[in-house]
Amino acid sequence: MVIPALNEEDTVVAVVRACLASVASEVIVLDSDSTDETAQRATEAGARVVNWAEACPEVPTRPGKGEALWRGVRAAAGEIVVFVDADVTTAEPWWVGALAAPLASPTVHMVKASYRRAMGRSDSGGGRVTELTAKPLLRQLFPELAGIDQPLAGEYAIRRSTALRLPFVDGYGVEAGLLIDIARVYGPAAIAQAELGLRRHRNRPLEELARTADEVAATILSRAGVGAARVSQRPAEPPDRI
Template sequence: MDYSQERITTLHDLTDPLPDAPVADSAVVVPIAGESIAAVTPEHVFESLETVGPGEIVVPLRAPAEVAEGFREWVADYAVDVTTLWCDAPALETRLERHGIGGQRGKGRDVWLGLGVAADRADYVVVHDADARTYSPAVVKRLLAPLAMEYDFVKGYYARVEDGRLYGRLVRLFIAPLLRTLEDRHDAGIVRYLSAFRYPLAGEFAFSADVARRLRAQRAWGLEIGLLGETFDAVGTDRSAQADLGVHRHDHKPVGGRGGLSGMADQVGQALFRAIEDGGIDPEYGTLPDAYRDAASRLVSQYAADAAFNGLEYDRSAEREQVEEYVSGVRPPGPDTRLPAWDETDLSSRVVLDAGRVEHSLPSDSRTD
């Protein structure tokens, strides 16, 4: 049974815990994106949230207008207080542009918008994805419980084993070997901090509302690793924790093509190296790709042994091919397009909510700050 600690406090699933947590004082942000009603209506998630009973649920929704309206009508049947923020509302984009923060849309921007609303309405903020087929009421409580102790930031971690195979490919084959390589080269707090998280790309995390308002955010797929760079500065090692959320299963992305893991690796890599450089490190980018390949090769051998030990299917060749797909992400970060901390912008959550109404017929020029 695993009860080892990392550099940050690690809270294990030793007894299938459902700990006491400040649920009533929390807002849960559930980012959802989809092109159809079926894609944006995860019944099992909202049924579970009904049993949890948080103070509020904020759903940043990226979807066509008719889908957004259908979601608003669908979610009204649940016995929970849900605020729907339509992230594709034309009035919202106009408002963000007026405040100098228009631009690229994506999961990171959606979550950032939801954080601003949630942090103004509750003492604690939980964020979790809506695509996990294994979602349970324990998720919110396990993320919130440490915030009632001495911690200001909590990250979830979990096992990614499904259909007799190891998943979590972007963490296993990209982030893990990159961080090993950086640890070998740099004795730095930011590297030690990032390496302490067992699943740094998990979309499940929680903060105090004060911390949530102090974090910059990547606009798209680099959100999770970018937030770890922010929490390192905001709360540090002693006030960060990670909580075991059990086994996690959700839909799997292809490696290539639009929306595939290779494209995600580029964005995640940009966020990682932005955090590393913010932490005072100047990586030697010219030699880093080959060092990454070597570290990934060693890990592939370790994963193969672990898979064989557990009777799981494992394709070394396919894993090594994925490593080559991800090498393009090992490069200096481009222009910094992060969204500002809510405490450092003159945008208010009230204005965001007004502009992001699903009732999208109201002209944007009739809205005022």
């Protein structure tokens, strides 16, 4: 499993410990040049820390969360890759097994987490970009995905072989892009959901979320062929290299 991390020294240890206590056969923290003690604390907690440039050293790095996930897939050894965000404060060991279990069916290629999003002291109100950007656009442009509770969830499982066959948007639109692409290639039924309960993480201010919303919107619009929307992305691997 892979934990993408950038300057998450306050939360990464608890996430690593939860994942190490899970059914995961490996726990990799994919560190995107953190300037704090994220890498050191993750190592001390027992994770294998891989700097993102070293995950695929022959390819220069590009900025963005999607780039980190693309490299995380290449660093992973197993056929099932489970992602968990490093800023989650409610991670539980059973999450990993719950996310991986539906992939026992050969027709399932991705499992998205389903959960309630906390905001501050409230157990609801989180997921502003999801509720105000991603879901409305998906309902209008990709109605077959309207039933996905958390389309932007950072907690999900994917077949490694499937991930290698798909493009990865560089930035925060990566989850939306993968969701749409898997539904398009394998059908909406190839996407399952796993109930994880309540998710708390470091809520970001609106100024930071604006960039995220822009990237998510651009990804969904570009996948739908609407207007001149374009996103930068890593292309899928050629079949002879998978």
